[in-house]
Amino acid sequence: MIVAENLRKTFKSKTGDVIAVDGVGFEARDGEITGLLGPNGAGKTTTLRMLYTLMAPEQGRVLIDGRDVAADPAAARRALGVLPDARGVYKRLTARENVRYFGELHGLSREEIDRRTQALAQALQMDDFLDRQTEGFSQGQRTKTAIARALVHDPRNVILDEPTNGLDVMTTRGLRGFLKQLRDEGRCVIFSSHIMQEVAALCDRIVVIAHGRVAAQGTPDELRAQTGQDNLEEAFVRLIGSDEGLHA
Amino acid sequence: MKSMFTVWWKELLELSRDRRTLMLALVMGPLLAPALFVGLLTLAETRAKDQMEKPLTIAMVGAEQAPNLVAWLAGQGIQRKDFKGDPDAAIRSQAEDVYLRIGGDYAQQWRDGEPALVEIVHDSTRQDAEVPVRRLENALARYGQQVGALRLLSRGINPAVAAPLAVSHKDLSTPESRKGIAMAMLPYLLILSAFLGGAYLIIDATAGERERQSLEPLLATPAPRGAVVSGKIAAACSVGLLSLLLTLLAFKLGASVAPGIARQLDMGLMSIAKMLAVLLPMLFIGTSLLTYIAAGAKSVKEAQSYMTFLMLMPMIPTIVLMVSPVKNQLWMFAVPFLAQNQMLLKVVRSETVPPVEWMVYFAAGFGLAALLWFAATRRYHQERLAISA
Numbered sequence: 001m002i003v004a005e006n007l008r009k010t011f012k013s014k015t016g017d018v019i020a021v022d023g024v025g026f027e028a029r030d031g032e033i034t035g036l037l038g039p040n041g042a043g044k045t046t047t048l049r050m051l052y053t054l055m056a057p058e059q060g061r062v063l064i065d066g067r068d069v070a071a072d073p074a075a076a077r078r079a080l081g082v083l084p085d086a087r088g089v090y091k092r093l094t095a096r097e098n099v100r101y102f103g104e105l106h107g108l109s110r111e112e113i114d115r116r117t118q119a120l121a122q123a124l125q126m127d128d129f130l131d132r133q134t135e136g137f138s139q140g141q142r143t144k145t146a147i148a149r150a151l152v153h154d155p156r157n158v159i160l161d162e163p164t165n166g167l168d169v170m171t172t173r174g175l176r177g178f179l180k181q182l183r184d185e186g187r188c189v190i191f192s193s194h195i196m197q198e199v200a201a202l203c204d205r206i207v208v209i210a211h212g213r214v215a216a217q218g219t220p221d222e223l224r225a226q227t228g229q230d231n232l233e234e235a236f237v238r239l240i241g242s243d244e245g246l247h248a
Numbered sequence: 249m250k251s252m253f254t255v256w257w258k259e260l261l262e263l264s265r266d267r268r269t270l271m272l273a274l275v276m277g278p279l280l281a282p283a284l285f286v287g288l289l290t291l292a293e294t295r296a297k298d299q300m301e302k303p304l305t306i307a308m309v310g311a312e313q314a315p316n317l318v319a320w321l322a323g324q325g326i327q328r329k330d331f332k333g334d335p336d337a338a339i340r341s342q343a344e345d346v347y348l349r350i351g352g353d354y355a356q357q358w359r360d361g362e363p364a365l366v367e368i369v370h371d372s373t374r375q376d377a378e379v380p381v382r383r384l385e386n387a388l389a390r391y392g393q394q395v396g397a398l399r400l401l402s403r404g405i406n407p408a409v410a411a412p413l414a415v416s417h418k419d420l421s422t423p424e425s426r427k428g429i430a431m432a433m434l435p436y437l438l439i440l441s442a443f444l445g446g447a448y449l450i451i452d453a454t455a456g457e458r459e460r461q462s463l464e465p466l467l468a469t470p471a472p473r474g475a476v477v478s479g480k481i482a483a484a485c486s487v488g489l490l491s492l493l494l495t496l497l498a499f500k501l502g503a504s505v506a507p508g509i510a511r512q513l514d515m516g517l518m519s520i521a522k523m524l525a526v527l528l529p530m531l532f533i534g535t536s537l538l539t540y541i542a543a544g545a546k547s548v549k550e551a552q553s554y555m556t557f558l559m560l561m562p563m564i565p566t567i568v569l570m571v572s573p574v575k576n577q578l579w580m581f582a583v584p585f586l587a588q589n590q591m592l593l594k595v596v597r598s599e600t601v602p603p604v605e606w607m608v609y610f611a612a613g614f615g616l617a618a619l620l621w622f623a624a625t626r627r628y629h630q631e632r633l634a635i636s637a
Contacts, residue, residue, distance in 0.1 A: 088461030092265035105471040
């Protein structure tokens, strides 16, 4: 379970401070998929980076499984599986070696890594390219490798930043199935997206973020009720105040 | 510790897959510097020998005025050359190194017992003309002395009266230290390859990894940042050490096959081991410094543009010492680059290095390396490091 409380982050720029995230708070429960929905530049990636301790919030705090991440960032990272916005893989290593490297950094034994690699390769359908060097991988193959290495230590909580970005329809479908599988295993899954349809198709709870703030949150039904719109798309437009990102 | 080893191993594995870079780092680099060095030394030596011993043939203007002088010079291996045209122009166009102009009144002045004018005409900015000019000068001086002495004798005066001083040189340089002069450039080459031997790997592993967007996922793992940095530095140092060892062995090989000076270099196994020990702190300083720079640079390009500047740094003490040589003092062994330079010179000159100098040297070298390592680790803790896009 991941709880974000009143997170705030500003960046310095030449024209003055830019408030990227302003008072964002939400709760992502175990056994649920929580979607962070918002247009580009809304502050989703910054929010996620604070969740996985890459950035320290100026205000507020993050609790993972009830523990404050600021107190023990290493423990928080151990409890998290993270697919960041940056998902570069090592080109000279095979997909299996990429996953193994991260497993070793998590302190897993060789047998454990092999067992997890096999399970993940099967779930993500990556058997046919598992032992190839990742140079020349397709976007989908790279993303799968990055997801496998993020989950090699079998974390209870999973954070994925725009996981379907740049993937084709079939790969996206496969990935959705995989995320549902993670949820059914009782994990807490958070993913961000700027595509309304995707969030609608997958999420148990939706957090709509616009201009660094939470515009609304709740189940899809609650959002529809809150805005008085039958259609989730209309509800989204109403919430963020524009139709930006809808047709991406 | 385990994470550090994991990072170290992965960096080396990745490098070992990159055959071309590996070849460049481990074969081209270590071979090029020694080949260049030995080649240049051999060339300089054979050239100097040629100029010193071969008969010198030069133009002599007004030779008919002084047949005795010309004949005497010929006996000294300086022959007259038939020359038509403007000799000054020939010097300017570098067709001739030097020529001798015998004054128009030479014969008259000679008979009157007055100093007769002879001119050595040359271009002092041409290194190539240096040896012939010196030979001609010496020969003329000897001739002048000889004739002067004869003239005094014929007047019944002891020539020793006109020579109140007898100046002679006593060279106390050992054969070993003479090699040292020839090796003034060697420290620079070695320091440079130690300082920047791991450069490409470390820039690639820090700024490159950030550019390829694999640093953010790496830093999101529970591995301590200090271990990640140390693993990367250790990998670069391993490669640097191997390349340094190969360079030194190539020097040894080059010294044993090349003729002349190169054959006499102190390149015994003991001195190679000492040189390696001297260069070890430099390796750590270089890699830590580059990690620090690369972690602060926005791109690989930016990190690499520091290289030109860094390549000049080891040159500073070599140049300063060439311009104004100073005696060794203890504080020098604490100054980076200068210390390495002095230590290496001592080793190739087969001098013994007192333990206190070794101690100051290692304390200062590894101290600075530790400081840079700490600074690099601090930079890895910065938030903006991980954010690539």
